[in-house]
Amino acid sequence: MTDFKQQIIGVQVTPQFKNTHQLQELFTIYGNIIKTRLGLNHLDDVDPGLKAVIVLELYGDETQINLFQNELLAVPGLKMGKLSF
Numbered sequence: 001m002t003d004f005k006q007q008i009i010g011v012q013v014t015p016q017f018k019n020t021h022q023l024q025e026l027f028t029i030y031g032n033i034i035k036t037r038l039g040l041n042h043l044d045d046v047d048p049g050l051k052a053v054i055v056l057e058l059y060g061d062e063t064q065i066n067l068f069q070n071e072l073l074a075v076p077g078l079k080m081g082k083l084s085f
Contacts, residue, residue, distance in 0.1 A: 005062045008083040009069065013052040017077025026075070030068040033060035 017023075027034060036057035058065050072080050 003062050004060060005058075005065060007058045007065055009056050009058065010081045010083070011054040011056065011072055012079040012081070013054065014077045014079065015051060017075070019075065019077075022075055023078070026068065026071055030064070030071075033058050033064055033068065035059045 013023075027037070034056055036055075038055040040053045040055070042051040042053075058068070069080060072078055
C-alpha cells in the first residue's frame, strides 16, 4: 500500500536565484504531486532583485514529495519551509 501524504511548503526565491528554467522544469517533472501553486511577488525599489514566495500544496507518495523537496533545496538561490499542522 502506498503512503500518500499532504504537505504545504513555501519556496523563497532570493535575489541570488538565476535559473528560472530549472525551477519550471522541476514544477513540470513533479506536476503530478503539485495540487495548488500560488506565487507571491515582492518588488522593492530600495533593494532590487527577484524576491518571491511560491506556496505549494503537495499531495502524493511521500518518497516522491521528499525527492521534489530535496531537488528544490539543491537549486542555488532557493530556500524552503514547511507548514506543519
